[in-house]
Amino acid sequence: MAPRWAPPAGLVLLMLLLTPAAVRGDKPLRGGLSGAGKEPEASSAVFPLYGDVYPHGLYYVAMNIGNPPRPYFLDVDTGSDLTWLQCDAPCISCNKVPHPLYRPTKSKLVPCVEQLCASLHGGLTGRHKCDSPHQQCDYEIRYADQGSSIGVLVNDSFALRLANASVVRPSLAFGCGYDQQVGSSSEVAPTDGVLGLGSGSVSLLSQLKHHGITKNVVGHCLSLRGGGFLFFGDDLVPYSRATWTPMARSAFRNYYSPGSASLYFGGRSLGVRPMEVVFDSGSSFTYFAAQPYQALVTALKGDLSRTLKEVSDPSLPLCWKGKKPFKSVLDVKKEFKSIVLTFANGKKALMEIPPENYLIVTKYGNACLGILNGSEVGLKDLNILGDVTMQDQMVIYDNERGQIGWIPTIPFMDLRKVIVGLNSLGSLVFRMKIAQPITAQIKRDYQGKVTAH
Numbered sequence: 001m002a003p004r005w006a007p008p009a010g011l012v013l014l015m016l017l018l019t020p021a022a023v024r025g026d027k028p029l030r031g032g033l034s035g036a037g038k039e040p041e042a043s044s045a046v047f048p049l050y051g052d053v054y055p056h057g058l059y060y061v062a063m064n065i066g067n068p069p070r071p072y073f074l075d076v077d078t079g080s081d082l083t084w085l086q087c088d089a090p091c092i093s094c095n096k097v098p099h100p101l102y103r104p105t106k107s108k109l110v111p112c113v114e115q116l117c118a119s120l121h122g123g124l125t126g127r128h129k130c131d132s133p134h135q136q137c138d139y140e141i142r143y144a145d146q147g148s149s150i151g152v153l154v155n156d157s158f159a160l161r162l163a164n165a166s167v168v169r170p171s172l173a174f175g176c177g178y179d180q181q182v183g184s185s186s187e188v189a190p191t192d193g194v195l196g197l198g199s200g201s202v203s204l205l206s207q208l209k210h211h212g213i214t215k216n217v218v219g220h221c222l223s224l225r226g227g228g229f230l231f232f233g234d235d236l237v238p239y240s241r242a243t244w245t246p247m248a249r250s251a252f253r254n255y256y257s258p259g260s261a262s263l264y265f266g267g268r269s270l271g272v273r274p275m276e277v278v279f280d281s282g283s284s285f286t287y288f289a290a291q292p293y294q295a296l297v298t299a300l301k302g303d304l305s306r307t308l309k310e311v312s313d314p315s316l317p318l319c320w321k322g323k324k325p326f327k328s329v330l331d332v333k334k335e336f337k338s339i340v341l342t343f344a345n346g347k348k349a350l351m352e353i354p355p356e357n358y359l360i361v362t363k364y365g366n367a368c369l370g371i372l373n374g375s376e377v378g379l380k381d382l383n384i385l386g387d388v389t390m391q392d393q394m395v396i397y398d399n400e401r402g403q404i405g406w407i408p409t410i411p412f413m414d415l416r417k418v419i420v421g422l423n424s425l426g427s428l429v430f431r432m433k434i435a436q437p438i439t440a441q442i443k444r445d446y447q448g449k450v451t452a453h
Contacts, residue, residue: 043162044214044233049076051190052226053370053388054315054360057284059222060191061230064159065102069169073098074195076220076230077282078256078397079384081200082120082141084149084175085193092150092179095189102192104176110137110153116173117153119201139175143282144377149194151177158204160213163235170211172204197281198255199247199399206399208232216399220281221409224329224356224391237396242405245349249402256280256397258404259345261383263292266303266337270295274344275383279395279404283386286358287374292383296339296371308335308367316360316368325365329356332367351406357389 050073051059060073065085072085086094088101110117112130117137121128137153154176157169177193196203197218209216214233222228248259260274272292288296297318301310304320313319326332336355343349360370370388374380396405 043164043166044231044235045160045162046229046231046236049220049222049228049230050226052223053284053391055363056190056226058190059220059228059281059387061195063195065156065174067157067169069157069159070102071099072102072192073190074193075191075282076197077194077280078197078218078220079278079280079282080141080143080194080196081198081203081206082139082175082196083172083194083204084141084151084177084196086180086189087151087176087178089152089176089178094178094180097189097192099192102176104152104154104156108154108156110155110173111135112137116202120153141175144379146181148181149175149177150179151175162213163233168211168213170208170213172207173202174204194282197397199249199397205232209399217396219394219396220390221394222281222387222391234398234400237398237405238394238407239405242394242396242407243349243351244403244405245343246345247399247402247404248345256404258343258349261341261343261351263296264340264342265296265299267340270299275341276381277341277343277383277385279390279397280384280386281390281395283384284388286371286386286389287377287379287382287384288371289379289381289383290373290375293371293373293375297369300336300369303337305335308332311366313362313364313366313368315362315364315366316370317372319362319366319368321366326361326367327365329359329361329367332359332361335367353389357391357393360388 047061047063049059049061051057058075060075062071063074064071074083074085085102086097088094088103091101094101111133112135113133114137118128120137120139138151139153140148140150142148152175153173155171155173158172159167159169161167175193197205199216200206205214205216205218208214217234217237218230218232219237220228220230245258248257256279258277258279261277262274263270263272270292272295275289275292308320308322311319311321320332322332333355336359338355339353339358341351341353343351358370360368362368374382374384390406393406393408398405
């Protein structure tokens with residue numbers, strides 16, 4: 001899931017199209033990465049996040065790239081593999097971005113014959129062909145929001161400060177995008193590009209693992225109040241406290257999918273067929289396929305008190321107003337019940353989605369449903385858990401063990417108090433309180449049906 005500079009109503013959906021995108025010319029990728037075959041060090045890198053679900057529609061991170069290192073804002077996207085920056089190569093079609101365009105040199109180009117280029121092309125189209133050993137590695141990547149990036153693969157250094165206090169500057173491959181279509185409603189894009197954190201070999205995670213710098217694990221905490229943090233490696237993972245479910249890679253290639261889930265609302269099953277689910281930080285909102293979406297909307301409308309009235313709001317399709325404008329989700333959450341997903345893989349893992357993780361209060365003071373009909377944007381039967389649903393939870397994508405985990409944080413408090421230290425390279429040291437993973441009420445509702453971890 002990648003570039004996302006907003007379709008209608010500021011919607012951000014950075015998920016790769018499920019059908020392969022066309023790749024220009026031949027294009028493979030990958031260049032010599034040092035440290036091949038080494039065991040990863042027990043270290044991690046942690047970065048502060050910026051942005052929110054509403055009104056910005058994305059969470060992004062500052063990465064320092066090049067020599068000397070320069071900062072770039074990247075949209076955090078666990079739904080795609082390729083990291084790319086808008087660049088002056090020269091630029092054919094680029095948005096105005098927060099920082100000067102990245103300018104590559106010829107020596108940074110990744111040749112088509114490199115294995116990483118072949119892996120990139122295999123992930124996009126299944127085809128890889130080089131006409132010349134000196135040919136560059138071209139790419140074209142398309143996303144579900146109709147955004148796209150065309151460019152060439154390059155290698156350059158990323159400055160990372162690790163949790164063990166060391167500073168590393170590995171040379172990593174990423175896209176130099178000189179032709180972007182992002183459908184932005186803004187003159188200035190909020191980010192310089194996309195940080196692809198999928199499980200494919202071109203992902204920065206896989207490259208860092210190949211370098212022996214961190215393990216192939218990524219996690220994030222997206223704060224309901226805005227901001228949060230992102231980490232690479234497993235030093236910070238509370239393995240014993242999280243709920244875990246195996247990744248179901250066979251269904252969706254490199255997407256982070258726990259497989260199928262059953263849908264409950266207010267403690268009762270909505271009676272829909274199992275939903276195929278993907279976790280995607282590149283999507284602002286959550287998307288359900290047509291059947292579960294309609295079942296949820298029907299249940300919501302039938303359960304609401306008469307104090308809430310359905311109202312038209314340009315921000316989202318389904319909204320309600322109260323006797324007076326709402327200032328935050330906390331003002332209205334008591335009027336709604338929790339949604340629960342139970343995953344068939346791995347001991348029927350359970351995820352509770354409280355009202356604050358599916359409602360959005362707009363600038364008009366209305367409470368709107370942050371779960372949208374995925375069939376209206378071409379997602380067919382796929383169900384995406386986006387940023388709105390992952391707020392105030394630590395979500396972990398553990399590619400080492402082939403599992404996805406999550407654990408609520410308390411109540412994510414103010415991250416300005418959680419974060420203890422922050423340095424110029426964007427690494428941070430923090431303390432975090434972890435909540436009980438599931439409420440007593442949910443345990444009672446699902447006793448004998450699911451296992452809470």
